[in-house]
Amino acid sequence: MKFIDLLRTSIGNTFRSKARTILTVIAIFIGSFTLTLTSGIGTGVNDYIDKTVAAFGNENSLFVQKVSERSTPGSNEGDGPTEYNPEESNVRLGFGSVSGLSDRDIEKIEKIDGVGSVDPMYMVTPKYLESANGKKFKLSLGSPPEADGLQLESGKAPERAKDEILLPASWVEPLGLGSSQDAVGKTVKIAIGNAVDQDKTFTATVSGVSQASLAGSSDNPIPSVGLNKELYDYQSSGSPRKVPNSYFTATATVDDMSKVGTIKSQLADENMLGNTVEDQLGMFRAVINGIVWILNSFAIIALLAAGFGIVNTLLMSVQERTREIGLMKALGMSGGKVFGLFSLEAIFIGFLGSAIGAALGIAVGSIASGALSNGLLSTLPGLSLFLFDPFKIALIILSVMFIAFLAGTIPAVRAARQDPITALRYE
């Protein structure tokens, strides 16, 4: 018997006992529908995390901080007081100071193999932002590297060398800039004081408008690297004595992500700590994946139960068709082909259940996604709770078909082993 005839016959046989086939298909449908939805949530949430990761900064950014030597006992010999090091700089905060990265540290980072560029984070505290209509707003600036990964409503990220600034979407209207599109290209003024509290105003062009995101980094306007440096230079000027530069953190751009491990250990040798975005979000991702897998396992249990449904359905079919099997074997059909006939029927039942389940799962998920992002989840723009990856959907359908095949082997073997004489006598 040719494969195409075998396939046609088994598909035809599937519908011979409609009620039984439909019930079995429903069992499989429930499993694959659930699996499609849970995998949709997994894909949707992970996709959102990916976007959010981007909002925290570039994927190949390494955030470097100084590790206070006092917090790492054992790095010094003995427990006595640490000797004063004029080279060690502290970042002055309102409530004291912490060990910061000095210019020498920045140079050390730059020298590490694999590091492309290093941008120290300048602590800039401007006084206010003044819009074209003369209104003044309190201002704290975001860090320039954060601009890279943000979802933009319009325009683009600030260019490094230009005096540009990226505004959050929520700022556009209060500043009187019209729509997000209109805002691009308009100018705002930033006022900042120096060490002796002399104010100076800098003009910045709006390069783009950013969407809100989970990371929160888009809540503040973000200046370009160049503008940020200018503001910092002015802020630290005017002091009678040169204060050594000190940075809370620096962003190192890593050229080759495979070297991150060695770069981190080299940083550790210099009492510095480097973290990638992935390090910071890894935990979050692990929890989400854990939840998705728990949901998946429920769906898989449902599928296993459905597998027994297939075994049952086909065993009944084999029983009912005993004489037909006997006839086919008497007429020269091999046991292998009989096995194929019943296996294909099982696979087809699996395909029906999983394809319908996946299709309906995608439909329901997409509708729910749309409704949720306009309702319950509207505070998280960019999140679609269910996202369907065609590859994963295909994988689900194929796995269900494989489970169906495995379930079908028991009845199929029984059919293949039928002795034609006994089978023809069967009543």
Added chain:
Amino acid sequence: MAAPVLETENLVKIYGRGETRFDALKGINLEIGKGESVAVVGKSGSGKSTLMHLLALLDGPTHGVVALEGRPTGDLSAKELNELRNSAFGFVFQQFFLTPNQSVLENVTLPLKIAGVPAAERKRRGLEVLEQLEMADKADNKATDLSGGQKQRVVIARALINDPSVIFADEPTGNLDSATSNVVEDILFGLNRDKGITLVVVTHDEDLARRCSRQVYLVDGQIVPSLEKAPGDAAPREEDRHPWAQQPSDATGPVRVAGPATGEVITLSQADAAAIARAAQEPARPGRHAAPAPSTPDQPGATA
């Protein structure tokens, strides 16, 4: 006799072992010539169905040889046997074995489908053979919607479609009324006469058996010259309506007799005892002693 299409040599078939051992065939030597029509006649349990299964290569013998067109079939692989059955044999069963919910045409072309013949050719040949049996107008009907005689014609069409050299018919008229039986018999013997297809008919119907060119009588797994009908035995007994119910029925209990040669007590089934009783009533034939030495059972009920 023409060149034999089927031959057997000392064919023995034993089912089970020890306590449950049952010798279905006890050394059958048979030649069936090309174009012959042979009736295998016997009661339930005589081994006639077993003989047909061995001849049709559906089962293998315990000992002995079945040769098809001079070639022994014992060392053929399962695949070769399947192909032989598919191409050389046609089967007509009492129970029709038509697949419900499939059209008449689909049922008829099943052997071609198994052989891997393309769909278009299957349809052409299927309609051709249905035409031959005046069933072409029913080609698209469901097989289950036909009358008994029509069903048996479909079965004959299915047996004919692969141009077989032998058609095996197991009680072909067992489920038909006498008028329909005659039509079906006419068709089968017409095929035998006009197309030279060898016919092997397994039956307990004496009328059908008489229409064959040769009769082979089986008693207790052995060929005997003839069966003398016991009085009142004209109508087939209920158990004989089912050709597969060939295991001796123990409903009325076994019959214990003294063995003729040794005098030891042996146990005979009721059917065996009845056959022996019948054999005992006919005159002995010279040169043949296929039946066990006639010995009158010492229980009067055994002749029932």
